Amino acid sequence: MTSINNTRLLQNKSLRFLIVARVSTNFAYQMLTxxxxxxxxxxxxxxxxxxxxGLVQFLPMLLLSLFVGHLADRYDRRRIISISQVFEGLxxxxxxxxxxxxxxxxxxFLLLIFFIAICHSFQGPPMQALLPNIVSKDIFPKASALMSSVSEFAVIIGPGVGGILYSFGPTLVYSLTGVLIFISSILIAQIAMKKESFKPEPASLKSLFAGISFIKSRPxxxxxxxxxxxxVLFGxxxxxxxxxxxxxxxxxxxxLGILRSAPAVGALLMSLYLAKKPLKKKVGQTMFIAVIFFGLSTIVFAISRSIVISFLALFVLGASDVISVVIRSTLVQLETPDNMRGRVSSVNMIFIGTSNQLGEFESGLTASLFGTVPAALIGGIGTITVVLIxxxxxxxxxxxxxxDELKAS
Structure with missing residues (x-):
């Protein structure tokens, strides 16, 4: 069955387009970061x-995600992503x-980052909801892990390349990033989707907030x-x-580029392992354990004064994070019917954006108040506390x- 599933993944032309597009965008975003x-x-x-x-990247996601999720359940998800990437590249x-x-x-600088973040906000929910329209449910966990592994490959290379190119000035980095975003836009437009048969709900406030209602009903x-x-908000x-x-x-x-690459190295190796041997049992417990390791590695990084130890701590951070990401994305997508995936993904993107971009703001604010090392240390301890709660x-x-115990209905 494993060899059959791998063959089906490799033969899926649309999945290949999506993979290359994700590699292009992830490579671009890492250099941009x-x-x-x-x-x-x-x-x-x-x-x-x-x-x-982080704050100006988070605000557009907070304000627009529900609206974008509603669009993703009513209109062509590929077109939403492709058009937004054109404007983002500009x-x-x-x-x-x-x-x-x-x-x-x-x-x-902050204003332009804000406009870029607005464009990026239109990509998250439809991008998350797109994969189930390309692959079948039985191979979705493997496809999700594969997407993570190839994406992390770009994340590994991107920071190092970005750091090298930045030595020649930021103009070169931004120019290459814009070109890669345009390439991704073209590839996304070529994807063929297997559309589920459903009739979109009439546009209303109830349908706009339906993703929130659905999530509240699913513990x-x-x-x-x-x-x-x-x-992750604290980490x-x-x-x-x-x-x-x-x-x-x-x-x-x-x-800095090397440090940025460290989590991606760990994430790549772990996602490759998960693509080859997807989790088959105790997925809930495994996710919680992974997030605990995320917090522990943050603590080690906070107090480290060695580049080697810092790299290893970030390596473990990335490996543990990708376990959590793959499990969470699989749980959410398989528990959600297709006619709700855009809106549920939009709420998920708000949560992710809050944990990432607002988490960056929290770290920056805490560092300005208490110092850099105490801020990172507090974040790691906070992460572990949240897991236990x-x-x-x-x-x-x-x-x-x-x-396979999960059933979207």
Missing amino acids: IAIGWQMYSLTHSAFYLGLV FILTLAYGSYSNWITKER IVLGAISLDLFA GATALLPIYASQILNIGSFG WMKLFPPLVKVDKY
Whole structure:
């Protein structure tokens, strides 16, 4: 069965298009993250402004995700992604021109990042809901793990390349990033979807907020995505990497790229393992254990003064995070009927955005108040605390044993 499933995955042309598109976008975003973080810190030398970068990326996702999820359940998901990437590429190229012509200030920088984040907000829910329209349910866990592995491959290379290219100036990084986003837009438009047979609900406030109502009715889904929200919210130490690279570890922009790559190396190896040997039992318990390791590795990174130990801590962080991501995404998608996937994915994106971008803001704010190392340390401890509380609040999630026990209805 495993060889048959692998063959079916490789023969799926649309999945191949989606994989290459994800590689392009992930590669681009990792380079973009390196350039934005380093340039903002160069402009301001402020942990607070590093946190603001996360905040302006989070606000569009918070304000638009429910609306985008509603669109994703009513209109062509490919077209929504493709069009938004065209506009995103244009704003990134504007950032390249602004850096080249030296009219970038911290205010203009934040404004352009905000516009890029608006475009990116239109991609999350339809992108999450797209994979079940390409592969069948029986091979979805393997396809999800495969998507994670190839995406993480780009995440590994992207930060290092971004750090090297940034030494020649941010313009080069932003220009290449914009081109990669355009390539992804073209590939997404070529995907063929197997459309489920359902009739979209009439547009109304009830249908707009239906994703929230659905999640509240499913303890497994609610527990999985809220765990990500609160656990990773406290574990956003990666937002402080520019400070660690420049002031604590003294390794420069290339070293920052290496540190950015470390979680992706761990995530890649773990996702490759999960693609070859997907979890077959105790998936709920495994997810909670993985998030505990995420918190522990954050604590080790916080107190480390060695580049080797820091790299290894971030390596474990990435490996444990991808276990949680694969399990959570599989649980959410398999528990959700197709006519609800866009709206449920939109709520999920709000939770993910809160944990990532708002988590970066929280880390930056905490670092400006208490210092960089205490902020990262507090984050790791907070993550572990959340896991222990969630295991008590959501016993059905802890007890989930096998994926095939789930049924979207």
